[in-house]
Amino acid sequence: MEIPYAVKPRPDTGLYNAKVGIWLFLASEVMLFGALFSSYILLRVGAPAGTWPHHWLNVILGMINTIVLIASSVTVVLSWASLKMGQFGRYRVFQAITLLCALTFMLIKSFEYRDKFNHYEFQLKDGSVVDGHVDWEKTTAKVPKWIPFKLSGEGKIVVEHANVISKYPTTAENHAQLMEGPAPLSKEAKEAEERPEKEIEVSQVKAFSNYGPWHNTYTAIYFTLTGLHALHVVGGAIVIFMIWGPLAGVYRKDPVRYTNRVEVSGLFWHLVDLVWIFLFPVLYLL
Amino acid sequence: MDSAHSAHSHTHAHDHDHDHDHGHDEHHELGFWQKYIFSTDHKVIGVQYGITALLFLFFGFVLMMMMRWQLAYPGHAMPIVGKFLYKILGPSMVGVEPDQMVNGVMVAKGNPGVMMPDLYNSFGAMHGTIMVFLAIVPLAFGAFGNFVTPLQIGAPDMTFPRVNMVSYQFYFWGGVIMLASFFIPGGAAKSGWTSYSPLATVADAHVPNGQTFWIIGMVFLITSSLLGAVNFITTIIQLRAKGLSWMRLPFFVWAQFVTAFLLLLAFPPLEAAGVLQLMDNLLGTSFFLPTGLVVAGQASVVSGGGSPLLWQHLFWFLGHPEVYVLILPAMGIVTEIIANNTRKPIWGYRSMVYAAMVIGFLSFIVWAHHMYLTGMGTRIATFFQTTTMMISIPSVIILTALFISLWGGSIRFNTPMLFALAFLPMFGIGGLTGLPLGFNASDIHLHDTYYVIAHFHYIVAPGTIFGLFAGIYYWYPKITGRFMSETWGKVHFTLSFIFMNLLFMPMFIQGMEGMSRRMYDGGTFYLGTDQVHGLSNWVIGLNRNISMAAWALGLAQIPFIVNFFYSINNGKKITNDNPWGATTLEWQTPTPPPHGNFEKPIEVFRGPYEYSVPGHVTDYTTQNEPDKHSHGNPVRS
Numbered sequence: 001m002e003i004p005y006a007v008k009p010r011p012d013t014g015l016y017n018a019k020v021g022i023w024l025f026l027a028s029e030v031m032l033f034g035a036l037f038s039s040y041i042l043l044r045v046g047a048p049a050g051t052w053p054h055h056w057l058n059v060i061l062g063m064i065n066t067i068v069l070i071a072s073s074v075t076v077v078l079s080w081a082s083l084k085m086g087q088f089g090r091y092r093v094f095q096a097i098t099l100l101c102a103l104t105f106m107l108i109k110s111f112e113y114r115d116k117f118n119h120y121e122f123q124l125k126d127g128s129v130v131d132g133h134v135d136w137e138k139t140t141a142k143v144p145k146w147i148p149f150k151l152s153g154e155g156k157i158v159v160e161h162a163n164v165i166s167k168y169p170t171t172a173e174n175h176a177q178l179m180e181g182p183a184p185l186s187k188e189a190k191e192a193e194e195r196p197e198k199e200i201e202v203s204q205v206k207a208f209s210n211y212g213p214w215h216n217t218y219t220a221i222y223f224t225l226t227g228l229h230a231l232h233v234v235g236g237a238i239v240i241f242m243i244w245g246p247l248a249g250v251y252r253k254d255p256v257r258y259t260n261r262v263e264v265s266g267l268f269w270h271l272v273d274l275v276w277i278f279l280f281p282v283l284y285l286l
Numbered sequence: 287m288d289s290a291h292s293a294h295s296h297t298h299a300h301d302h303d304h305d306h307d308h309g310h311d312e313h314h315e316l317g318f319w320q321k322y323i324f325s326t327d328h329k330v331i332g333v334q335y336g337i338t339a340l341l342f343l344f345f346g347f348v349l350m351m352m353m354r355w356q357l358a359y360p361g362h363a364m365p366i367v368g369k370f371l372y373k374i375l376g377p378s379m380v381g382v383e384p385d386q387m388v389n390g391v392m393v394a395k396g397n398p399g400v401m402m403p404d405l406y407n408s409f410g411a412m413h414g415t416i417m418v419f420l421a422i423v424p425l426a427f428g429a430f431g432n433f434v435t436p437l438q439i440g441a442p443d444m445t446f447p448r449v450n451m452v453s454y455q456f457y458f459w460g461g462v463i464m465l466a467s468f469f470i471p472g473g474a475a476k477s478g479w480t481s482y483s484p485l486a487t488v489a490d491a492h493v494p495n496g497q498t499f500w501i502i503g504m505v506f507l508i509t510s511s512l513l514g515a516v517n518f519i520t521t522i523i524q525l526r527a528k529g530l531s532w533m534r535l536p537f538f539v540w541a542q543f544v545t546a547f548l549l550l551l552a553f554p555p556l557e558a559a560g561v562l563q564l565m566d567n568l569l570g571t572s573f574f575l576p577t578g579l580v581v582a583g584q585a586s587v588v589s590g591g592g593s594p595l596l597w598q599h600l601f602w603f604l605g606h607p608e609v610y611v612l613i614l615p616a617m618g619i620v621t622e623i624i625a626n627n628t629r630k631p632i633w634g635y636r637s638m639v640y641a642a643m644v645i646g647f648l649s650f651i652v653w654a655h656h657m658y659l660t661g662m663g664t665r666i667a668t669f670f671q672t673t674t675m676m677i678s679i680p681s682v683i684i685l686t687a688l689f690i691s692l693w694g695g696s697i698r699f700n701t702p703m704l705f706a707l708a709f710l711p712m713f714g715i716g717g718l719t720g721l722p723l724g725f726n727a728s729d730i731h732l733h734d735t736y737y738v739i740a741h742f743h744y745i746v747a748p749g750t751i752f753g754l755f756a757g758i759y760y761w762y763p764k765i766t767g768r769f770m771s772e773t774w775g776k777v778h779f780t781l782s783f784i785f786m787n788l789l790f791m792p793m794f795i796q797g798m799e800g801m802s803r804r805m806y807d808g809g810t811f812y813l814g815t816d817q818v819h820g821l822s823n824w825v826i827g828l829n830r831n832i833s834m835a836a837w838a839l840g841l842a843q844i845p846f847i848v849n850f851f852y853s854i855n856n857g858k859k860i861t862n863d864n865p866w867g868a869t870t871l872e873w874q875t876p877t878p879p880p881h882g883n884f885e886k887p888i889e890v891f892r893g894p895y896e897y898s899v900p901g902h903v904t905d906y907t908t909q910n911e912p913d914k915h916s917h918g919n920p921v922r923s
Contacts, residue, residue, distance in 0.1 A: 001442050001882035005524050013523060017445040020520045028512055028554045035555035035603070039562060039573065039596055046593050147570045209589075213571045217591040220571035224561060 007257045022264045026271050029232075033275050036225055040282065043217045053218045054286075056211075058112065062284040065108050066276065072101030073273040076240075076266040083259045088251060091262070095244045098269070102237035109230055116211040116219065117145050120159065122200055123207045128166050130198050132159040141202045149209045151202045162198035222283055229279060232272045239265045324455075326447035327881055331454050332433030333765065336758075338458060339425035343751075344843075345465075346416035349409045351840050356401040357808035358833035368399015379405040379473055406806045407476035408496065412464065414479025415500065418608065419507050420461050422750055426615035427511070427549070428457065430757050431518060431542045433765070437872035437879060438536050440527025440888040440910075445520040453513040460506030467499035475500035478804065480605070483574030483597040487566045488581045494568070501564045508557045511549045518546035527871065527910075529890035533639070534909065536870045536894040537632065540639050541618030544646040545611050552607035552650065559600035566592075573597075595660055602653035610649045612746055613713070614642060616753025617684055620706040623756050624688055626868050627703040628695025629905050631895040634687035641680035641687075648677040658726040659733050667726045674724035681717055685710060701775030705756035708783050709749060716744030719794065734804075737797025740790045748786040755782075755846070763865050767877045768857030774849040781842035788835035792828045799825045867906045869896055874910055 009016045044052050079094035115133075120143070122130045134143060134157060141155030209215055213223040243261050251258040316325075325331060352371075355364050363383050364371070372380040381400040385392050401409075432450070436443055444450045467474040475496040477486040486497050522543050526535070535543075562573040570588070574597045577590030625632045632638065654662065654670040688710055697703065719741045722728040732738060755778075762770050801809045801821055808829045814820025864873040871890070875883055888910050896907040 003443060003445055003447070003525070004441075006445070010524050015524070017520055017524050020523055021446060021516050024516045024519050024550060025512075028516075028550050031551050032554035032558055035558035035600055036562075039558065039600070042593055042596050042599075043573070043591070047591060051591075213565060213569050214589060216589045217572055220565065220573060220589075224565060224571075228561065 007254070007260060016260055018260060018264050019267075022267050026267065029271055029275075033225075033228075033278075036221070036228070037278065037282070040221045040225065043221060047217065053216070056218070057222075057284045058115075059284050061108055061112055062280050065105050066280045068101045068105050068108070069273045069276050072098045072105075073270055075101070076269050080259070080262050080266050083251075083255075083262055086255075092244065092248075095240060095262075099237060099241055099244065102233055102240075105233060106230065109226065113223075116223075119211040120157075120208055121211070121215070122157070122159070122205050124200065124204045125206045126204070128164060130159050130162050130164055130200055132162040132198070134158065135160045135197060138197075143208075145210060146212070147209075147214055149207070151205055151208075153202065155202050157200045157202070157205075159198045159200065162196070164198060225279055225283065229272070229275055232275070236265065236269050236272050240269065324451055326443075326451045328432050328436050328444045328447065328450060329765075329879060329883075331450050332429050332431075334454050335424050335428035335432055335457070336430075338461065339421050339429055342416050342461060343421035343425065346413050346421050347840060347843075349413045349416070351836055352401065353406060353409050353413070354829075354833035354836045356406055356806070358830045360807040360810055361400060363395075363397035363399035364401060365399075368397065371405075372398035375405065375468070375473070378402065379408075403806045404473055404476060407478075407804075408468070408474040410804060411475045411478050411481070411500075412468070415464065415475070415504075417746070418479060418612070419504070420457075420464065422612050422746060422754070423511065423549075423608075424457055425754050426619075426750065427518075427542065427545055427611065428454070428514060430538075430615060430619060430754070430761070431514075431545070434761060434872055435518065435539055435542050436521060436525065437764075437875060437883060438539050438870050439522060439525060439530055440871045440884060440890065441521060441525035442882045442884065444517050445524055446517050449513050449517050453510045453517065456506050456510035456513065460503045460510060463499055463503035463506060467496045467503070470494070470496065470499065472496055480601055481563070481597075482601075483563060483566065483592075483594050484576070484579055484581075486563060486597075487575060488579075488586065498564070498567050501560045501567065504560050505557060505564075508553045508560070511553055515546040515550040515553075518542055519550065522546075527888045527890050530871075530909070533636065534890060534893050536618075537621040537635065537638055537642075538615075538618035538870075540642055541614040541621075544642045545614045547646055548607040548611050548614075548649060552604045552611075555600050556604035559597060559604075562600075563597065595657075598657050598660065599653070602656045603650075605656060606653040607646075607649040609742070609745070610645055612750050614645070616709065616713075616750040616757075617642075617688075619753045619757040619760070620709045621688065622868075622870065623702045623706040623760050624691055625895040625897060626760075626866050627698040627700065627706070628692055629698070629867075629897045630691070630695045631893075631897060632687065633690040633693070634683070635893070635895065638684050638687050641683040644680040645677060645684075648673060648680070652677055655724055655726075655729075658729045671724060671726050675721075678717065678721065678724070685714060685717070700759075701770070701772055701779060702756045702760035704776065704779045705752045705759065708779070709752045709756065712744055712748035712752060712786070716741060716746075716749050719744065731800075732797060734802055735797035736793040736801050736803055739803050740793035740797060743790050743793075747790065748783070752782075752786075755779075758850075760866070761872075762853070762857075763860045763877070764872060765878055766854050766857070768853055768855075768859055769865070770853045770857055771849050774845045778842065778845040778849065781845075782839065785835045785839035785842055789832055789839055792832050796825055796828055801825060864908075867904065869906050869908050870894055871909055874908055 003017065004010070005015075005017050007016060009019075013020070075094045075097045079091045079098065082088075082090035082094060118133050118136075120132070120134050124130065138158040139156065141151060141157050142153065143157055144150065211219050213220045243258075243265055247261075248258075250261070322330065322334075325334070352364060352367060355362075361383070368380070372382075379402050380398065381402050383395040383397045383400055386395055387393075432444070464474075472490045472492065472495045475481065475486070475489075477489050477497065481497065481500065489495075489497065522535075522539060562571075565571040566573050566575060572589045572592040574594050575586070575588045575590060575592045576594060579586040579588055579590065621632060621638070652670060652673045654666065655674045658667055658670075692707075699707075719737070723732055723738060723741060759770055759775055762768070796809075799821060801812075805811070809821050809826050812821045813826060814822055860877060863875065863877045866873070871888060872879075874888065876885065889912075890909045891911060891913050892907060892909055894909060896909075898905045899907050
């Protein structure tokens with residue numbers, strides 16, 4: 001028994017089965033990310049005025065990742081076009097670039113994630129807040145990177161380039177300062193090239209957390225959106241790799257079927273790219 | 287089932303020798319696992335879905351029968367199951383009856399088996415979840431859709447048979463996760479099938495808890511229906527037989543088509559919501575937890591800033607289309623059976639198709655009528671009130687078309703037809719009682735009362751479930767080659783019909799009297815002191831009547847269960863492949879249909895319901911019968 005139109009298009013619809021299937025799947029993906037973007041909007045609109053964080057992410061890195069993903073979308077199309085013209089070698093090269101782009105994207109993303117997990121906010125018992133990256137080499141206390149955030153025992157924590165805010169709970173001004181991230185360096189500090197590091201004793205700390213998803217609703221939606229997107233990048237890259245490498249033998253037996261597979265995986269890859277094109281301005285720029 | 291036959295009898299396998307020329311798959315002796323567990327045959331998967339879903343339907347009903355004991359006799363030990371539950375779930379879930387004063391003497395009763403509040407909440411949440419996501423949808427969409435749709439469109443199988451298999455596996459394991467959650471510390475999810483946050487996140491102090499299992503189970507079920515939906519739509523678009531144009535599709539296929547689109551587009555937002563709630567649950571985020579959340583008198587250590595309303599929006603964005611996922615397949619089944627048993631074409635077939643599409647579209651913009659009491663603005667409320675009233679129009683069109691189809695027919699009152707006929711007024715009651723809930727003014731009084739429970743159960747229980755029973759009795763001969771017993775079928779129908787109404791009708795009264803749903807003690811706490819304040823004795827007393835009807839309804843299913851299994855080997859044998867004299871393609875196959883379904887590619891020449899065509903030899907003209915006079919002309923319906 002063979003399923004009709006698995007490879008050749010059905011005359012009246014002009015499509016083969018998998019192409020209909022992937023477009024439907026993409027529609028559901030749009031609804032999935034659409035719901036998450038809607039959640040983002042609702043959370044942001046619902047936040048008290050002036051409390052939504054800005055510029056917490058590195059725009060340059062985000063920009064590079066955007067270019068990397070767009071480039072990978074171009075190479076996906078080029079590789080499919082090469083296959084259509086029967087140039088298997090060119091297809092292989094272009095798709096290899098796609099995979100490299102995916103790898104680059106994930107490397108940059110993981111670098112960004114690591115930075116957030118090393119970035120801490122300590123609320124001290126005297127009411128002040130110390131915000132910055134922990135210097136793990138100088139720190140002697142055991143500081144967890146994951147929930148629950150509890151300190152035990154003795155020791156000191158060293159925070160690099162500490163942004164110290166004198167009062168917490170915040171006045172509107174303090175809050176704004178906290179939300180804006182480390183204040184721009186003053187002239188003197190620029191001359192000294194860095195803010196001083198700050199030492200905290202474990203006994204001073206009242207509450208703390210790093211900038212993981214638990215930090216506030218911004219980091220929560222940031223990690224959810226980009227995490228889910230990253231899963232899509234990895235999934236898409238695995239499929240593209242499987243077709244590119246282990247399953248390449250199909251090309252000799254059934255080139256049309258093979259080209260269809262490349263097209264379908266490419267369509268998915270475009271969606272992954274498209275989602276990022278929305279994620280970048282929403283999370284990095286706005 | 288078809289493979290069951292060829293497995294057990296060698297001679298039977300030879301009967302299908304003529305199938306071999308169009309496929310080679312039959313030559314491979316498939317092992318047990320490939321044949322029954324990981325089968326890629328849509329018919330086997332349909333039966334898998336059907337059996338699993340019926341088991342869940344029964345289990346969900348058992349949960350409710352136990353809850354009905356607590357509502358009727360609050361604080362008394364459950365008979366029959368009480369001691370057993372006490373043993374397996376422990377004293378935090380199932381308590382012991384307190385000591386009682388009898389004639390001035392303290393008597394230790396000591397009967398174990400009192401349903402504790404946590405268990406009641408768990409059962410309530412899981413009853414809803416199981417019935418909606420593990421019983422009705424898999425039965426209506428997974429089972430009937432899988433078995434019947436490819437046959438009715440003349441396809442050899444689904445477009446993606448392996449995806450179909452994976453879809454069932456996801457459903458099955460999602461169900462296992464849901465069931466497993468009863469036995470973890472703290473028990474299963476207990477925040478209602480709607481799992482409103484922040485309650486759902488704070489109901490248990492520890493993680494992982496029942497709610498974690500619920501979300502993970504839901505992600506499995508969502509993945510399952512997503513894969514199913516993609517498969518169904520692709521199959522219906524791509525694999526229609528030659529000549530089977532869109533307006534020649536049986537209405538059942540149209541219903542499945544629209545249903546698949548609802549599942550495809552409405553479920554992802556719930557998946558998103560599930561992911562967010564899982565993060566709240568496990569990672570300490572605050573998507574749905576507001577700033578300053580106080581739990582049990584203590585300020586909660588959450589980062590805050592979240593929105594409880596966000597969950598409700600995301601949930602009901604699925605939740606309302608889900609209602610039509612429940613009802614549309616049943617409408618499809620009922621339409622097939624009514625056309626077949628009135629022996630005349632369906633009146634207004636095209637209107638019904640367009641109505642189904644309009645329902646599909648409108649169902650995406652009515653969701654906030656579940657949220658009138660969340661303090662939304664009057665303009666928003668007016669918008670959703672208007673769309674809600676609009677969506678009742680296509681529903682009424684379908685119902686009216688089916689009623690008019692009965693006019694002038696010489697109706698055969700067999701068991702499937704009885705269930706199909708009962709569907710019409712029962713769905714009518716359910717639908718019309720929904721109007722006061724759709725108007726925000728009257729909803730303020732009725733919101734979250736037993737009136738709501740009665741309303742949606744009329745749609746789903748005597749509505750959809752009757753439609754599904756009709757489908758089981760109708761297609762049973764196609765699957766097994768034997769009829770189910772008519773006599774016992776009619777006993778099953780009569781008793782179910784009576785007790786369904788005795789069960790749900792009084793709830794309308796309770797609701798209008800103001801009895802709130804989700805009350806552990808059946809409302810006795812609010813027993814009124816006079817005629818003005820609180821609930822009257824009579825209203826609370828109705829609980830016992832309702833519970834009796836529920837248990838009687840449970841007993842009324844025994845004829846069905848026995849009939850179902852007994853008839854597999856002992857039912858009346860069918861004499862030909864089209865025992866009901868039907869027009870649609872699923873009856874133009876051998877019984878049971880072999881792997882690949884049709885002996886040779888099939889061509890369609892006419893619409894789906896050409897019954898009693900004047901001058902024709904039989905009172906039905908099958909869709910694949912060539913028309914000598916006007917070859918290939920589209921047939922008006």
